[in-house]
Amino acid sequence: MFSFARLGLGSFLALAVLTAHTWADDSSTIPLGTDGVNINIVPNQYIIEFEGEPDTDAGEQATQDFFKSLSDGGISYTVYENYTSLFNGVFIGVDDKYFDAVYGITSAASVWATRLSNAGDQPPVPPNLPTSPPLPNLAHEYTGVNRVHNSTQWDGTGIKVGILDSGIDYNHPAFGGCYKTPGCRIQYGGNYVNDTDRADPLDTCNGHGTHVAGVLAGNHKEFRGVAPNATLGIYRIMDCKGVAPTNWVIKAAIQAEKDGMQVVNLSLGTPGGWRGWGESSIVNKLVRRGIYVITAAGNNGMDGLWTVVSPAVATQGIAVGAMELPRYYALHLNVTVAGKTIPIQRTEQQTDIPSLNLRNVRLVRATDADGTDLACTPLTQEIKGALVLAQRGTCDYTTKAINVLNAGGVALAIYNNRTDDMGPISYNQAVTLPSFSLTIADGQALVKLLGESGGSAATATVNHEVYAFDNALAYTPASYSAWGPDPEGAIKPDLLAPGSNVYSTLPLNMGSYGSMSGTSMAAPYVTGLVALLVQSQRATANLTLISNVVHTATPAKNAAGQYFSVAQQGTGLVNAWNALHADLAFTLRRSVPVYYDDRHYTKFPLKLWWENRVNAKVTYHFFSQPALSVSGVGTDSQSATPPRISTTAASVSFKQTSVSALAGNEGFAEVTISSSKFDRRDFMVYSGYIQATPTVGTGGINYTLPYLGSAYATVNLPLLQSNYAGLPCLLRESGGGCLDAKSVHRFTLTGKDFPVVAYRLQAPARQLMIKIAYAATPNSIHASVESYLYGMQSRSMDTNGVPFYTFRWNGRGHYVGKPLDVFDLPKNKYVLRFTFLSVFMNTESQTYFTPTIQLDGP
Template sequence: MRATGLTLLGLVVALAQVPHGTLGRTPIPVSNGTSLFTIPDNYVIEFTGAPGTSAGSSASRDFYSTMATQNIPFTIRKNYTRLLNGAYIGVQDKYYDAVYNIGTALSLWSSRTSSVNDSPIPPATKALPPRPFLAHEYTGINKVRNSTSWTGAGVKVGILDTGLDYTHPAFGNCFNTTNCRVRYGYDFVGDAYNGNNIPVPDRDPMDSCNGHGTHVAGILAGNDGVFQGVAPNATLGIYRILGCSGLVESSVIIEAVETAYNDGMHIINLSIANVGGWNQWAESSVIDKAIAKGIYVVGSAGNNGAEGLWALGAPAVSPNTIAVGSMEVPRMYSWALDVTVSGQTYRVRRTDQQPTSIPLDITNAPFRRGLDAAGNDYACQPITANVKGAIVLIQRGFCDFDTKATNVIKAGGLAAVMYNSDGSEMQTPEYYAALTLPTVGIWQRDGQKFVTLLAGSQSATATMTQAIDIVDSDVPYTPSAYSSWGPNIEAVHKPDVMAPGTNIYSTLPKSRGSYGLVSGTSMAAPYVAGVVALVLQTNITASNLTVLSNVLHTATPYKHSSGMYYSLAQQGTGLINAYNALTANIAFRIRYKLICGYTDVTNMAYPITLFYTNRATTNLVYNFQVAPSISVSGFGVDKRPANPPLTDTTTAVVTMSTTSSFTAPGTNGSNDITIKRGKMADSSLLIYSGYIQAYPAPGYSGQNYSFPYLGYGYSSSSVTIFDPSYDMMPCMFRSLDRIPLPAKSNTTFTFTGNDYPVVAFRLQHPVRQIQIKVAYAETPTAIHSSVTQNQYAYRSRNFDGTSQGQFFEFKWDGMGYYQKSPSTIFMHPSRSYVLIFTFRTVYMSSKAITYTTPVIHIPKTIKS
């Protein structure tokens, strides 16, 4: 999936352009905060006791009985009984702590929404034919096709997505009939609504309005003449968890995972993501339970590469989920922009056109920059350059797309080519108004190249048609710009592996043209799920460790321009290689004896033991070497966020107990490895990583293997969790005017209408818990009551380019509870108070950070 970030563009610019230290009396822009990702008054609860046991049933009965005794109103929305002993309940947020403290409540999670929002799937203008899968040439799949008979037959793969157009010839034009590959499925969101306007689930998982799930399924298991997915004979279970909106709640994911488990799926593919996720979130926790039952779960890393470190999506953040990022490969299908300057033609790939009634079929039109009177090409001001009848080159940024298009139209432009203002993946520009200007997007590097070429020539022409062609990538074997970085919040190695994700030509619903291009890590995940299916076909009872070793450790890592490998936080173990995975002759497993991660103890040596088993019929000799990656930092020297991450060639010190090993058939061996950050300074704020590589000694055959390591070269307490770029935050303001209040102010709020105190804060590091307590203003160190102890837990850092928002907001309604009686909610009586926010970092043992608000006065008119 690839997030567009278009809806928040204006808000991001508004906040980002406020200079450091000058916020003053400037109103704080409205932030979406968590509004799109956390669903108010809805929770997933896990009871003590295992599902389906008498202890589990007793725990749920005791829980509901306690809720009734404490007079906490609730609604049971769904029950979970297969993997999770729990339920999806409706209960007001203010009762969170009361519910959390019930003895039989093992876990309580806010329900969240995840999304699929890859490059848009446009309406079909004509049906497109099947074509060969180009990426197979670079991932070993073509070699598998040419030398083996493995096709995934007999392996059951569950796809949790927007459904499937099973009438497509690539899926046999059938569903749940004899000899049909699409054998299982359910629609959890439905197409019809009941009298309360709630969707009614049904048994028909048809992809009726989106197309994403059909595209994903084609990559994994499509089978239509020359178009062959990775595992074209796999059996599919289609679980429709997303409707037309492309959003899904945690509760639905859990229900679908349970159903897939009950249907006997061997693999589950989840091409969805919630940016900056925690493994402790509900969906990730339940997926861990499925994995413990022997199911392989593959998830997309997410499309927030522009956000830098720790932007990996849930549920892929789960340590045992295979998190897949996107890697660019040398050749791909694409729409093309051909520009001819001084007799030489340059071809670059571009996005599809802005949806319009005007067909895009322009040949040899003049190609000119859309410059305004000041010489800028943003097209935010009237264009003064002569662009009449020309294809106009403009730059993204500083104003909305509609304004840009309107200025191009007024200047007489024929079409627009918009190049990105940063290095991220460009997407099809979308207009809100009914504008008929054909517009495409290209990448920053290509736009800047054309700017340079046009500066030295007055005779440039351009051609754009609707044809999809094969183009060469100018950045082959690099992580896609949009692919989310890891590691996960708790420093687990993520992403795990990479696969092709850009401009993938795969199946679409017949109503959308049968085939088409979509980009995103959503496309990379099913590629890897297909490889897992191939490996399982060779041995359906293979151990989890063997399968993961084959799939992950035979991938190919690639190098950065520095000559060192890309950071593990960006490329995992590298580009998947199916043939290597299927022919691996030695199985590895790794044991980390000490957490390698984001701790407050730095410069500590930690050991890894690499175990291996010779599965061949001959003796094997493998040599080992250390291959460090570039180190990266999410912060500059001023300890402010750095996006993209900064790079450094400083590496950790790695020692091994052996550099060569001999193993006879069926015997085991091991290699003890010690990693230490070495000369890496605290102040560099670096995350180091690299690979222990194993390769056959001369005269011996076998595959090459890479085993990752990653660690932090600094203490988590070295960097404040608050973003210093916004020195007025944390702050409190009146919701009426959103003007930050001075720290020593004393403000009376009416607590009616829109007159409430609001606290805003921006996190540059994730936090495990935020406690909000109340004290009398005259005794601010003595806690009087609590607003919440546990509700605000497992929070991500802030992300500018997504609907997660630029900062978090908390509006206090004057309510709270006495700490000894968390089920008794009351309105605080007339008096002056302060709120005390306590932030605990990823590691609860770290020193807590607190923020105390200005004085809040509650007048006598407020009723308790």
């Protein structure tokens, strides 16, 4: 992401699950990908986890049985890597047409598609930015980190922290300017990306990993990360585009365990992920080996519920979303009019031309022949030597810039006409005019200021310095931060940390310091805190440490004083001081799953297990606080983004309202939660907090224990969105819109004359089965295309312009129950039946039949 830009989608987004498209809602055609291939799944590559542990008789037998099954079935394969550490498995190449066959081999405990995790939709940080100085981390003031640094000895010394990311600029003074030399803080790591001959993890083309490392452990003059003296292991698994396939993640995770990493940070993922995906499984395996793993929740928050990424949905990791804080650094321009100077936030300019350095130049609002400030036609007023203010819209940025340049302007500020994030300005041809963008609020304020100036000349000073701005969104979850719950209903994210406009380290060739936004920045903040906790030795068990981090956070409220949903913020903003001084540790145990299929129950018990971790008696009182209820579907049963809000809350009753715990004792308090107030047709996810406060005068801290559940039968949740551009529908790969549902459509299966089905998922579907029937008997299955389709489907995400999935049929299938016998169907008329199974894979399902497909070739 460009330095200092406030980019709403942040730095942690992933590619969609099937073919990606760039498509506006008002388009009359649906442009398709070139080949219908699943762009975030690597074709013909899988990671297989065998039954049994590595180096055991059972594990070896399962491995042999698997390969024997492949050979007996005549399935060709290529072994790329064997895994005998962390888990018993193999990275293998197999033709996708045999996926159903591979999935069904019983000696394979798990079959993971090789997915492409992503570090963001942002471009890499551009090179040649002016050098920025180290500045204090403003977030530390609001999270208790400054208090910890100033009053304790905990700074991460001696703790090994692994960062699996895009590498690091180890020449940066914040990391000692060294790599694996005696006394160097970076003592471990390597490069797992095949785009360079380097063995070391030098980060010079992306910047993401260097920024993450700075948040966690940077240490240079005024700038300090959360754990500024931690020992680092840097494992480069992302290429210059910010992409990391599953096999790179696994190799780095295995090495991190061998290197003795005690804490690991993963700021990457695929949105709408499932616990059974490879990356999530690897997180759980690391945690079972005693390694704390912290993950970024993802930046698809604008897509509503169920958008937390894999691996953040891993049950045993800590998933971190992003919170807005009261102040942040940003590039700016100083505007002076009528003797008053006002700082205005701006984005970075282009980096292929000299950096802006303007002092007291005229600031002029663009006026064109139409009397507007759009700058879409030649400008009529005198603007020579001026910084020109123009509004976004009507024409492209290049046209505006050329008109300003031709009229003699020296720079262009384009203010937004919407509340979304413009980001930096880019042109579709070379233009030497320095340009940057402003928010709609700041642009309109400048327009008003210039109009009220009474003829006073306005001037502007623009350089590359930053200014600490107040944040009107302070203490609210960032709009981009992904919502939970996970597809199976567990609470994710676990908590929030600073994520917007986070000032941290960048590679030296990218300016040394700069700001990024995203849950990628929030995760290492918590990772640094975990390193401090490990150093303090106050939490020696995994569940205790997680409790200290998660249950001491502070949940946020909206302007009306209502708590944001647990599905949006977990337990709220991290509090380092409280986490390091917790006297009780809590675990929540329920007699039914967290997010049960609520067809038969309206009540469920919740046990608050506690353990006294200090050498004194403590007394705490319990009370409940409801949070807003939310729904991922609207009253029309179609997708609701942002989620629909309700103040209806679950009822909470306590069997005991207080606990007195002697030193070293443990026990539990019993709570009952009822969802009987809800109309199940509203599909509401309810949540709230049980808060534990110490007896007055006894010391101690406040604890926040979240709960969340569904007030509906999960199997009734509508999976397919049917009001979105006519989807689901049949298309022709060569282009165009949806084909008529009542007609017969002929396909030659040559060139781009293939049938494509487009559909949009508005809720998680665990499994998609695609079957073939003769058009004359659509309810009688003739053959199968896919029975599992990579096991699970995610929600459709709008990230990168991908509002739906597509499936391209090549005319192949296999008889049901005979996945090895893949064949080309003969010329005939067929229909494809798409069956979507809900979270619990009950017999209830949602089905779509295509129009008649007549195969005429090849």
